[in-house]
Amino acid sequence: MIRKQNVLNEKEISVQIYEGIVIESVLIIGENKMVFEDYLKGVYKSKGGIIRSFLKVDKGKITDITFSGDFFLLPEDAIDLITQRLIGTDTEKDSIRYVVEDVYETEKIQSPGTTPEDFTRSIMQAIGGI
Amino acid sequence: MWRFIDTDVINGAYSCALFQSIGHHVGLGISDETVLFWRVIQPTLYVGYHQCISDEVHESYCRKHNVDIIRRILGGGCGYCDRNQILYSVIGKDDGSIPRNINNAYKKVLSCILIALENLGLEGELDQARNGIFVKGRKISGNAQGRFDGSVVINGSFLLEFDFKSMDCVLKHPTMNLRPDVTTAREGMVSLSDLMKLPGINHIKQVLRTGFEEGLGVKTYEGKISVAEELLAKKLTRLYTSRDWTFRMDDKKAKRIKRKRNISTDL
Numbered sequence: 001m002i003r004k005q006n007v008l009n010e011k012e013i014s015v016q017i018y019e020g021i022v023i024e025s026v027l028i029i030g031e032n033k034m035v036f037e038d039y040l041k042g043v044y045k046s047k048g049g050i051i052r053s054f055l056k057v058d059k060g061k062i063t064d065i066t067f068s069g070d071f072f073l074l075p076e077d078a079i080d081l082i083t084q085r086l087i088g089t090d091t092e093k094d095s096i097r098y099v100v101e102d103v104y105e106t107e108k109i110q111s112p113g114t115t116p117e118d119f120t121r122s123i124m125q126a127i128g129g130i
Numbered sequence: 131m132w133r134f135i136d137t138d139v140i141n142g143a144y145s146c147a148l149f150q151s152i153g154h155h156v157g158l159g160i161s162d163e164t165v166l167f168w169r170v171i172q173p174t175l176y177v178g179y180h181q182c183i184s185d186e187v188h189e190s191y192c193r194k195h196n197v198d199i200i201r202r203i204l205g206g207g208c209g210y211c212d213r214n215q216i217l218y219s220v221i222g223k224d225d226g227s228i229p230r231n232i233n234n235a236y237k238k239v240l241s242c243i244l245i246a247l248e249n250l251g252l253e254g255e256l257d258q259a260r261n262g263i264f265v266k267g268r269k270i271s272g273n274a275q276g277r278f279d280g281s282v283v284i285n286g287s288f289l290l291e292f293d294f295k296s297m298d299c300v301l302k303h304p305t306m307n308l309r310p311d312v313t314t315a316r317e318g319m320v321s322l323s324d325l326m327k328l329p330g331i332n333h334i335k336q337v338l339r340t341g342f343e344e345g346l347g348v349k350t351y352e353g354k355i356s357v358a359e360e361l362l363a364k365k366l367t368r369l370y371t372s373r374d375w376t377f378r379m380d381d382k383k384a385k386r387i388k389r390k391r392n393i394s395t396d397l
Contacts, residue, residue, distance in 0.1 A: 047259050048259075049205075049207065050306075052182070052185065054383055066382050066383060068180050068181060068182045068185065068379050068383075069178075069180055069181065070178050070180070070181055070205070070206055070207035070208070070306070070307070071180060071205060071206075072205035072206055072232075072274070072275065073180075073205055074205075074232060074275070074276065074277050075277060076179045076180070076203065076205050076276065079180060110231075110232050112233055112236075112261075113259055
């Protein structure tokens with residue numbers, strides 16, 4: 001199913017939604033491309049909920065990142081620790097997963113249906129769109 | 131012995147403030163573990179802790195039709211409610227009788243809803259992946275869980291009747307947490323009124339209360355909100371009605387875009 005929605009004020013992006021695991025890939029249309037030049041968006045549906053990632057990458061490293069979605073984390077504010085730790089991380093899948101796994105372990109995060117691998121996939125989907 | 135409180139109709143922001151305040155006091159050991167019931171006084175959309183309003187909600191529709199948008203401190207997805215749902219919060223101590231493991235905690239608390247359905251002559255089914263109770267494959271109860279200040283809180287809804295039309299207008303993805311094969315909320319959800327001639331609301335509340343007592347293995351006494359709980363709840367209501375809290379996730383993204391634009395200007 002192809003669905004269009006307004007995201008980030010007036011900018012329209014095309015969102016492709018599939019049945020199953022991968023939910024969305026973001027295509028930037030025409031003139032809006034400059035606005036999103038280095039802000040990437042990935043969306044991945046884990047069993048526990050959708051994880052949207054919104055990030056900036058520079059010289060192979062994550063320089064800014066936010067997650068949103070309907071996933072559960074206990075404690076919920078551990079998401080801030082995950083994002084803080086991801087800043088400066090290499091945009092390699094293994095590095096990203098390692099960081100998220102490490103925060104899960106040190107903060108004793110529980111997140112039914114959502115794993116560090118799922119966060120990594122959301123990020124990698126965004127990065128794959130460079 | 132657990133405390134049972136039924137506030138009946140209250141404001142959506144106050145409801146979030148209240149279960150947080152009770153959680154705080156239960157966690158400190160000042161208040162008894164509590165089963166709280168309420169209904170919202172006007173249509174309310176509860177939004178999950180991590181959700182962006184712009185991704186999920188038709189905000190202009192909500193403004194035009196006086197639908198309150200309230201961000202809760204629990205994760206998960208959107209829950210649209212009006213007066214025709216009984217909302218509950220099971221608030222226990224983190225080291226009490228509700229299991230520490232999230233899935234086991236859901237199993238225990240949602241078994242209460244299954245017992246209540248059985249006592250109404252219906253057979254429910256627990257869907258662990260979607261934290262919901264389904265009857266004949268359609269969702270009748272959605273739930274969310276959180277832990278803070280030494281308490282565990284599991285909140286949920288029990289649909290007596292449901293305004294599917296409004297929910298479709300309020301949400302951008304109304305079928306998100308339903309079965310993957312449904313295309314409309316009507317197809318994937320069911321209310322008690324679809325399944326039986328609706329008994330009086332007090333009878334349903336009593337059946338639910340008994341379900342919680344049996345499922346949790348406790349007795350409850352008719353309790354009241356303490357003065358300390360009420361004071362904190364009033365303070366927290368100001369937070370829950372603030373624009374900054376409601377749009378915190380949208381603001382996070384907007385700031386990033388703004389920063390990018392500023393950089394462009396500087397260049």
